[in-house]
Amino acid sequence: MPHWSVYTGNSEPHDGIDDLPAPPPWRAFDGEPVLPAPRDTDDRAAVSPDRAHRARTYVASPETVQLVNAALVLRRPLLVTGPPGTGKSSLAYAVARELRLGPVLRWNITSRSTLSDGLYQYDPLSRLYAARRAGDARPGGEAPGTGGPEGVQPASADVEEHLRLGPLGTALLPYGRPRVLLVDEIDKSDLDLPNDLLNVLEEGQYEIPELMRAAREFTEAGTAEVLADGTDEPVAVTRGRVRCRAFPFVVLTSNGEREFPPAFLRRCVRLRLRRPDREQLTEIVRAHLDTPAGDAEHLINRFLNRAADGELATDQLLNALYLTGVAGLDADSRDALADELMPYLSATADGDGF
Incomplete structure (x- = not known):
């Protein structure tokens, strides 16, 4: 196996990801604070039994092993195409298991999916209802942020309680080890999503406007505690900006139902899975x-x-x-x-x- 390879395809878990070569200078990221790696996918609480079985039994071809390692080293998304049933989505679980990269973050794409769906979900209505309930509980029924008693925290400061990061947004947190993100059936998306997604993956970062406004107006440190995808444990987001440290291993699957823009294709490592012989x-x-x-x-x-x-x-x-x-x-x-x-x-x- 070449010295730059860390994924072997033999399904035996190991810590070879720690030997991953340094990224190219144009794909190095420096997000902070560094977050610890999540639990291994061997934990049955972290992955369903069917996915665990597929991860253990995945049979990778030599071409698959080589291109997975190329994507890991280059810090580029892996675009996996091929007929249904050839193991496109199972590949993400197999890599996560072997390299001990924690639970796979999965984003299932439909024709209505937008970039913001993958980054985070914000529910302004639940926040409004919470503010009204808080106002009803105050003397005189004054809602927070509307001239209430001195020292009352404004409603905008609790925005993080009504916001949760999506699979893409979680994958780009500054983890010390790369997370695995499966963007399943991206060919079902509308015409804009591939380019919108490309911009975020190219920069390795994104902003949350609701948190940025709250940080400017109501807090000094500007740090919010936000729930990440697939967990009830909050993570810190400072001034509404998220930047990765270890670029995630991103698997984009496609059944070949559409063509992608050249700018999108040239920034991906491309793997075509064929029918097994x-x-x-x-x-x-x-x-x-x-x-x-x-x-x-x-x-x-x-x-x-x-x-x-x-x-x-x-x-x-x-x-x-x-x-x-x-x-x-x-x-x-x-x-x-x-x-x-x-x-x-x-x-x-x-x-x-x-």
């Missing part, structure tokens, strides 16, 4: 299931033959192997059930798709 399928099955070799080989052949005529996903093969293994069927019944569990994903392949 027979050898890779055998290794994937071995990693996931304790299936007798003969049964696995038969259904792998059947899967590959069907895949020659239409689009299938590896998950379908695993489902067929598991269910036929526990059902105790004869050969003909097993094959018929396997075909039912492996329908083509494209409607053009067999006329009805599902």
Whole structure:
């Protein structure tokens, strides 16, 4: 393995991230104060059992290992494209587990997603209701910040109580080790999001206007305690500005439903996952299931033959192997059930798709 590689793809957790080469001068960041690394993803409270299983059993190709390390060293997002079921999102969990980078921060993209959704969520209505309740409890019913008794803290000073960082905003906190951020199905976004996201990832920082206004108007230190994504433990944000220290390992997945702007593409390390061949399928099955070799080989052949005529996903093969293994069927019944569990994903392949 090259000396600059820290991810091996063998799924055994280790602290190789501490040996990651220094970033290029144009990708060095200096956010403060440095935050400790979160808990490992091996903790079942930090990751669901299905994700933990996928992380442990992920089978990475040599190309995948090389490009993951390239993204880590260059401090660049990894754009992972490929057909459904090729392990695009599972890759993020596998890297997080092996390198002990804590729980994966996941941002599922829809056509309505905006950059602010990923950075933070602010609820001004809940803050307004809280201010009204506080006003009702005061002598004379005066709301805070409206000329009440001297020494009463204005309503704007409690803005952090109604604000929570999103997955992208949390990933850019100044952690001592990189966090793993999965931006899933970015090709489903509107036209502006890739470029908006690119600007934040290029700078490694962002601002929270609501906290900046509160810091200028009402506090001296300007430090707010804000909840981060996936935890109930607050983190300190000074004067509404967040800047990373260890650039996060960002995995952007795409099913190829759209083209991305050239400026976006040139700032990403690009990995295209292809359908696994027979050898890779055998290794994937071995990693996931304790299936007798003969049964696995038969259904792998059947899967590959069907895949020659239409689009299938590896998950379908695993489902067929598991269910036929526990059902105790004869050969003909097993094959018929396997075909039912492996329908083509494209409607053009067999006329009805599902």
